[in-house]
Amino acid sequence: MxxxxxxxxxxxxxxxxxxGSKNSSLPILAATALFGGEYKINNVPRISDVETMLKLLETLGAEVFFEKNSISIDTKKISKHEAPYDLVKTMRASVLVWGSLLGRLGRARVSFPGGCAIGDRPIDQHIKGFDALGYKTNIGGGYLESVSTKRTGGNYKFTVKTVTGTENLILSSVLAKNKTTLYNCAVEPEVEDLINFLSSLGATINQKGGTIEISPVTSLDPQSEPYSVIxxxxxxxxxxxxxxxxxxxxxxxxxxxxxxxxxxxxxxxxxxxxxxxxxxxxxxxxxxxxxxxxxxxxxxxxxxxxxxxxxxxxxxxxxxxxxxxxxxxxxxxxxxxxxxxxxxxxxxxxxxxxxxxxxxxxxxxxxxxxxxxxxxxxxxxxxxxxxxxxxxxxxxxxxxxxxxxxxxxxxxxxxxxxx
CATH class of the missing domain: 3.65.10.10 (Enolpyruvate transferase domain)
Structure with a gap:
């Protein structure tokens, strides 16, 4: 040490x-798990939280190459749906693969998140939001296990503004079966950056203040050019x-x-x-x-x-x-x-x-x-x-x-x- x-x-x-922004890099990297493809992300900081996210994606089945401040990632082989305790305990943003895995596989098992000791940061807004959008969650053994129902998508209003909660529900809605509208969303620039990344791949997302509308698509487009983090x-x-x-x-x-x-x-x-x-x-x-x-x-x-x-x-x-x-x-x-x-x-x-x-x-x-x-x-x-x-x-x-x-x-x- x-x-x-x-x-x-x-x-x-x-x-x-x-x-590059830590709080943009992490959700954007998590978003690459949503749809199998090859992605290149530039202006990514060389920090331990990014390394943790990459290890998590590799655990799920991704292939990763990190050189200087550019990441090349192939997520076509992702098939696992569990984010294990050993990785999630060190970084709260690991929970962002929750939404991506639900959107892609229809199920996810994620350990309760860790991170900084700065007070209570409840995960209830994620659970309630997923429930409103057709994803049911059971809690047990320190894990959150969610599965999709036949009807995904819908409306949800956050009772407390949450950045990772907003990002998770966006990720779970891009490939849903029905339109999603989210209210009282976080409006941080990092949320906007995630939306811009997903939109560059063909996602249909409209943000107006704290309201975000997601019209589902059946697939995402291949990346046409590298995406640069803010x-x-x-x-x-x-x-x-x-x-x-x-x-x-x-x-x-x-x-x-x-x-x-x-x-x-x-x-x-x-x-x-x-x-x-x-x-x-x-x-x-x-x-x-x-x-x-x-x-x-x-x-x-x-x-x-x-x-x-x-x-x-x-x-x-x-x-x-x-x-x-x-x-x-x-x-x-x-x-x-x-x-x-x-x-x-x-x-x-x-x-x-x-x-x-x-x-x-x-x-x-x-x-x-x-x-x-x-x-x-x-x-x-x-x-x-x-x-x-x-x-x-x-x-x-x-x-x-x-x-x-x-x-x-x-x-x-x-x-x-x-x-």
Whole structure:
């Protein structure tokens, strides 16, 4: 097992290139299991979550080749319908093969999903949605086993917005027997990217706000050209936050500015200057002093929960008191205890964190608890004086491609060591 060591207190300047989206790559890869064919997906990040998804697809019968950031995958021989515990336990997005297998084979057996320890993320919306669309699910032995009825397709309204739930029901509906209409759907860019990928293969999907209509087809078309995954807006937002630490100035390339509107507003509210320097380039310049601000997390298009921890790491050095309200995962504050080790002053009450800015941070040994929290600890350590260690960085490697190398390119003193 590895840890990351950081000697902080160094101003970071330069350019960083954003990788492809983790949260787009995973559902798109799962979608290749829906209909047997040969697919090529470009701009895929080299991260452990992608590797896990590829192992899962291989277990189902796919043939996979991953070179640089391009994946070639042949799913014609997929015949197995079980996603085993050993793979699904490490990554919640593994559950996305559920919808693809139901659409293709009419049955699926999927272990309860794992992933980050950031609070309760129930699977009930998937089960209720599948039931409404003609797929009956039994739960037993830690597995979810679903089978199709004679009539698939129909209408379902999500009672809670869920990205993977929306994606799973889309995947199960493309080859259904009847038209499907989904209401109160998640509208994240990653959902749109999945729809665009499926549409490029001949799926008939119409999205209008939170309503998605799927007119079923009997088969999908052969892929005519490689599909390129959108840039990772959460990685881009992470570097926007890092660029807001006093003294830093970062050019962020290969990003999609329209996916970052709320992140940009939040960063500008602390005093940073964010400039658009091309179709896919943003430049963030830190303020002389970080101003306090109040932020609430909400479903897209509002401020994302996946950037809450990173923004907190900026606000711990603000000139005043900030409040962060976590409306998506009320318990997503495990990183607070670790930031306190650096000297941060943060108090918690329910789903609200009150952050009292301090004049400086001192390096410490910290432990990552989830993917985005691990990024917040890096920001804190880079801002602190002295040496810090971040342990359990396998969380970090689940979603950030070579982030230590990217930070070195900005001038950070950061390296990996064996624990």
């Amino acid at each position: 590895e840890k990351i060591v950081i000697e902080g207190g160094v101003a970071l300047k330069g350019s960083v290139e954003i990788s 840039p990772d807006r959460i990685e881009a937002g992470t570097f926007l936050a890092l660029g807001s630490v006093v003294g830093n100035e970062i050019e962020i390339s290969n990003c999609e500015p329209r996916h970052l509107d709320e992140a940009r507003k939040a960063i500008e509210s602390v005093g940073s200057k964010v400039e658009k320097q091309g179709l896919s380039v943003l430049k963030v310049s830190s303020p002389p002093t970080v101003s306090p601000t109040n932020i609430e997390t909400n479903p897209h298009p509002l401020f994302p929960t996946d950037l809450q921890a990173q923004l907190m790491s900026v606000l711990v050095l603000a000139n005043g008191v900030s409040k962060i309200t976590e409306n998506i995962f009320p318990n997503r504050f495990i990183h607070v205890a670790e930031l306190r080790k650096l000297g941060a002053e943060i108090s918690l009450k329910g789903n609200v964190a009150t952050v009292c800015g301090v004049k400086g941070l001192i390096g410490a040994t910290m432990q990552a608890s989830d993917l985005r929290a691990s990024a917040s600890l890096l920001i804190g350590a880079l801002s602190a004086k002295g040496k810090s260690e971040v342990r359990r960085i396998y969380h970090l490697d689940r979603g950030y491609e070579s982030i230590d190398n990217k930070l070195q390119g900005l001038g950070a003193r950061i390296w990996r060591e064996k624990e």
